[in-house]
Amino acid sequence: MRQSQLFTKTRREAPSDETSKNAQLLIRAGFINKEMAGVYSLLPLGFKVVNNIKKIVSEEMERIGSEEIIMSTLQNKETWKKTDRWSDEKVDVWFKSELKNGNDVGFGWSHEEPITEMMKSFIASYNDLPRYVHQFQNKLRNEVRAKSGIIRCREFLMKDMYAFCATDEDNMDFYKKSTNAYMNVFKRIGLGDITFITSASGGFFTDKFSHEFQTICETGEDIIYINKEKKVAVNKEIYNKETVEKMGMVLEDFGEKKAAEVGNIFNFGTGKCEQMGLYFSDKDGVKKPVHLSSYGIGITRLLGVLVEVFADDKGIVWPEFVAPFKLHLIEILSGKPEVKEKAEKIYKKMGEANVLYDDRDARAGEKFADADLIGIPYQVIVSEKNLLEGKLELKNRKTGEIKMIKEDELQDLC
Template sequence: MRLSHTFTRTRKQAPADEVAHNAQLLIRAGYVHKTMAGVYSYTPLGLAVLENIKQIVREEMNRISSQELLMSTLQRQELWQETGRWSDELVDVWFKSHLQDGTEVGFGWTHEEPIIELLRSYLKSYKDLPISVYQFQNKLRNELRAKSGIMRGREFIMKDMYSIHASKEDLEAYYQAVIEAYKRCYHRFGLGDDTYVTFASGGAFTKFSHEFQTICEAGEDDIFIVPSTNVAYNAEVAPVRATPNPDAGAVMKPLGMLDDENIIGAEALTKALDIPR
């Protein structure tokens, strides 16, 4: 593709209503076009980059024996009713519609339930395990506020991966293999030295999770890095080493005046106020 043949142009400014840094930069460079809040189209330039990224990820996933598939966007409600996640009270991001015969269907916002239904149709014994599958697929989520640009809006491309194992030990070993595969991806992207495996808050099934955070000026999260271990923590879950204040929650003493010109420094002040050190 010759640059002279492309129809896109760079822009001096991003749309006034675009708040996400990643989308602002990509729109100005002509890689994506904003359709509406949380929804973007990829231009030829953007699609070429996207396909290159997908191919690198695909090669690394195949390297650890994961198999690519593509599941449907339309979801039948019976499958999700089994887990209770069809309820709008429990999951408030569903996009739902009706077929012409009145049957209610949903548009996939994640695919845990569909992959279980698919795999249990084929797996008949523990001897069939382990199995790992992944896909690149559009997700649709009825987010109240779409503020993360192309990362997570109302429609976005997700690479999701699922694996089933016969033992916890095998699961944990494969989990580490996946982490190493993603590290190789980031190194091939040219971001390996600035990307950290980061402890973060969990999702639907766990209290905590891991995420990959890349340090950049357009970043939107705060993380804390421990230099001695190269371990990173999202600010949401960063541990605190400070000793808890034993006086937390104590009744505040009434305000008063203290007039003593001989009080110099914090130590003298705490002694005069009878504050324990």
């Protein structure tokens, strides 16, 4: 894409009420727009990064057999009353309003209940199990305080997946498969080394237990205790002698870290389906409740975590597979038409989808600063000087390393 056509511009300053690093940089670089506290829109560059993350997550969810759907935002009170989660005392993040006929309506902050209700139309016998479904949903939560930029929002994109199984064994089988799929996701988006599967308490709404995926991050809201060697961690809430001993370790094996929760998985056992009335007939015709587990990844939250983890003092640094473009092609203005011609040629050859081409009528210094702020992994500089040498300048945004390359070598980067 031509940068002259991108409607966003970089800014020197983020809004004064924005204190988090992730939102400050994402706003300054033109990835997001702040609508109000805890509510952000995705601008073209942010939209691209989110799509790249979604694509990776989709592939991993489909690989383990999940089907994609999209549930509604508007929520039916009757459905949620079945588990007593309509109540504002039980769930304190509901947004609610009224239909024109005076009936209450809610706005989806989670979707276990409507998905389980919907499944009652499709699950009747053991032949209909297991079933796995997922969606990318815009969740709305009436948080008291929206802080940490796009890491904790009132509106955010979440991938939520639900597994409906006949037995505890099948459920646990899928739980393990999903855990692996989740670790693949975090590896592919560049957070594999610093993301840990963390034991956590189940909370009041789970039968048994839950796990979180926590990414080590200085601005994270959670405290976790990590055993680096074994790549496991424990959430602060349940970190004690008893817990770690159950895991076959001792307290000394763990170190304290700040972390951001990027995913979570719950096992509801049969509790949720019993409340909702989702039963199946087993091979002997016996009616049994379905086992349910649920699996979340905070998609827009990941955008914020990636910024927090990788940004440096010059701006954002995107890992390769989520970056909005592979290359940032920077044309250094000069009197010579050859420079523009070369830049145009490279732009066309490498493909509009791969390249953000800074064709703007701007000074070199401004272009370099903007490129560093936006954070595309490789910057290719086309200048009169470089052309005289028959080479191009390639800068690695992350390491800052600059080398002279031949045009042909660019192919390896896309």
